[in-house]
Amino acid sequence: MIEISGFTALYIFMLSAFTGYEVISRVPVILHTPMMSGSNFIHGIVLVGAIVVMGSAQTGLEQAIGFIAVALAAGNAVGGYVATVRMLEMFNPKDKKGEA
């Protein structure tokens, strides 16, 4: 881990918030649902935090909660990825021939 002081974090928050706003403001309506699913996948990064926390768990209770954290986070990441890919495949002209 790195030391992130309060104000550095605040700057990261601010710049990231603008980034998210800008990136999504240009999305056509047609892609809103896949985009929502995609952003849902991206907060699956919580898996990294879950791994770190679980790794340093010491008591049985900590391990139990950590286990839940990792399992849920993995579900978020994998489910979000597969759902997004399936939706985006629909927009891929090459894949349409198979369905006809």
Added chain:
Amino acid sequence: MDIFIQVVYFIAAILFILGLKKMSSPVTATGGIVWAGIGMVAASLVAFFEPGVFSHTSNVVLIVLAISVGSAIAYITAKRVQMTDMPQMIAIYNGMGGGAAAAIAAVELVKLSSGHNVEGGHTLSATAQVLAVIGALIGAVSFSGSAIAFAKLQGLMKKTIRLPMHMMINLALFSLTLVAGAIIGFGDSPSIQLVLLFFAMALVFGVLFTTPIGGADMPVVISLFNAFTGLAVAFEGFVLGNAAMIIAGTVVGSAGTLLTQLMAKAMNRPISNILFASFGSDGGDAAEEDIEGSMKEVQGVDAAIMMAYAEKVIIVPGYGMAVAQAQHKVSELTKLLEARGVKVMFAIHPVAGRMPGHMNVLLAEAGIDYDKILDLDEVNPEFPTADVALVIGANDVVNPVARTNPDSPIYGMPILDADRAKNCIVIKRGKGSGFSGIENHLFYADNTRMLYGDGQKAVGELISGIKEL
């Protein structure tokens, strides 16, 4: 090693943002999710090399086991689910992320209460302690709230449950949760009982917050919870000193907030109205008014003839098409009509279906080119020259009351001008009004004919009607 870990996190953060950006165009979208996926795998792998993780072998085994269990369940469900059920799956995966963020906070707070050192020698700073609690609250609400949203859309929970004095109970519960959170967040060493009580109250609040909201408003709520989870992840990222989590979480938090606003705006309702008031009680008196004319029924064969000899047909799909899984039939109908030289286009209202873009996904699944799919501003000028507007399972988004009656709760909402087409055929399961409970004047108009039946069956009738010509 630490430098290497930080570099990978840094690259992952870049990949997430670039991936999201690529996802914003249909041409590059598939590549976008792959980029983000590479970032995710890389970040997850290096997380194992964070200080402390490999020092307890049993923990590493448990981590691998938990990842396998969570991934397997999510992979199988995500692969098997029907496209029409995607919105509730997004809700449940999002809830899992929120739950994970809350659980991370729970571990940190449990460590704090048992006096263990946190994070390999560090204790939580005062700021981190407060943010851990806030992230825990948001994550827990997102977790239980998303579960309710899933249950509602999946049809496991049909009724909108409202307790007596629901708002007061919510407010009281939320205040109590905040008090408990404040004691934990600002205290030295919170008791384990208080931590458990705090989480229990936050989870119950998520449930009570979501149950009174109607099924039609769920997309907005899911989008909001998506933003919630993002924020919760960002806060826990600060607690763990992980910049990738802060960046990814905040980006999703703000993007999700914007998306929520866009959806609420398309429905012409302030977000507060969706979250804290029910549509039905709003529109009660407006539904009472007199309507001129009557609903005129049409048979599938006659409707088929109208469409077959038209020059231009605009199809307006709605949630009814999704429920009836009629998109493939609609695609077949489109091909038949085009073979006869009829110009066919699709009109998509921003809030048609269960999520913005839901209809586009379904039509794309059925193999309809996306240049035929037009949004509100593009398609409305086309209606006056269209011979037939075919409305399949859409209701409020074509209700002309939104233009004409200032007393109506949907007044001012941008609608598709299906009523301005020369003829309008409405496929509808029964005579009832839509989700909002508002009578639709379009159904009573002189140029409107009602084709009753399930979307799939009705479109099937149209297809066989055209084939017989």
